[in-house]
Amino acid sequence: MGARDGAQALRAAQCPRRGRGDRTRESNHRGRVNPAARVFVSAGSNIDPRANLETACRALKRHYGEIELSPLYQSPAEGFSGPDFLNLVAGFETEESPGEIRKRLAELEARAGRDRSGGKFSSRTLDLDLLLYDDRVDASLKLPHPDIERYAFVLKPLADLAPDLRHPVSGATIAELWRSFTGPRHLRLCSPPLAWSVDDRDVAAEPHGGVHAPPGKGWRAKP
Incomplete structure (x- = not known):
């Protein structure tokens, strides 16, 4: 083996090829390698809402692995007359960029039959928004x-x-923002959260009433 071949072999040993499961996000500046980002996504629906939210959460779980879900809330339609919405927030970590996440969310909305012709204030099968990215x-x-x-x-x-998470702009915690919130609070906590759960052996109950599933555990519908 020549010197050139030896150097190439050494570089290959030091820098193994990364698969999908062990990728890292590379920063666009200073050449740093960053860990996965902590992400929060809101989900809402007022057309067959439980089924559409269940399907969306299953899809997020399949793609991103471990996710956390908030409790499920019912709220009146905002800005128009229509059926009440069901809403929740999902949290997970990912190496995908914000653009990639938003593209995936749009695909899930389209798969659910989202009709965008009605404008912002209209009934919808599924509404997914990227709230925070680190x-x-x-x-x-x-x-x-x-x-x-x-x-x-x-x-x-x-x-x-995520009560202790700080808003990137105001610096206030999310719990502080809620305590100082002056807008309408027309929310009703729904129980059970959805008509599905993870296996009882794998689910960890959270103090806020949400659920947390370890990596690799799929969601299954309750009988």
Whole structure:
């Protein structure tokens, strides 16, 4: 083996090829390698809401692995007359970029039959929004999402899931934002959260009433 071949072999040994399961996010500046980002996504529906939210959560779990779910809340339609919405927030870690996550959320909305012709204030099968991506602040990506401080049905489940998390702009914790929230609080806690659960041997109950599933454990519908 020549010197050139030896150097190539050494580099290959020191830098093994990464698969999908052990990728890391590489920063666009300073050449740093960052760990997976902590992400929060809001989910809402007022057309067959339990079934559509269940399907969305199953899809998120299959793709991202371990996820946490807030309690499920019922709230009146905002800005138009229509059936009540069911809302929750999901949290997970991922190496995907914000753009990749938003593309995947849009695919899930389309798969659920989301009709965008009715405008912002209209009934919908599924509405998914990227709320937070670590402490990223980017107006073009709506990060952090303005609905966090605008609507109770977004802020309250997020506060249940991550009360001590600090808002990237204001610096206040999510719990503090909820305590100082002055908008309408027309929310009703739904029980059970959804008509499905993980296996009882694998689920860990959270103090806020949500659920937490370890990696590799799939969701299954309750009989």
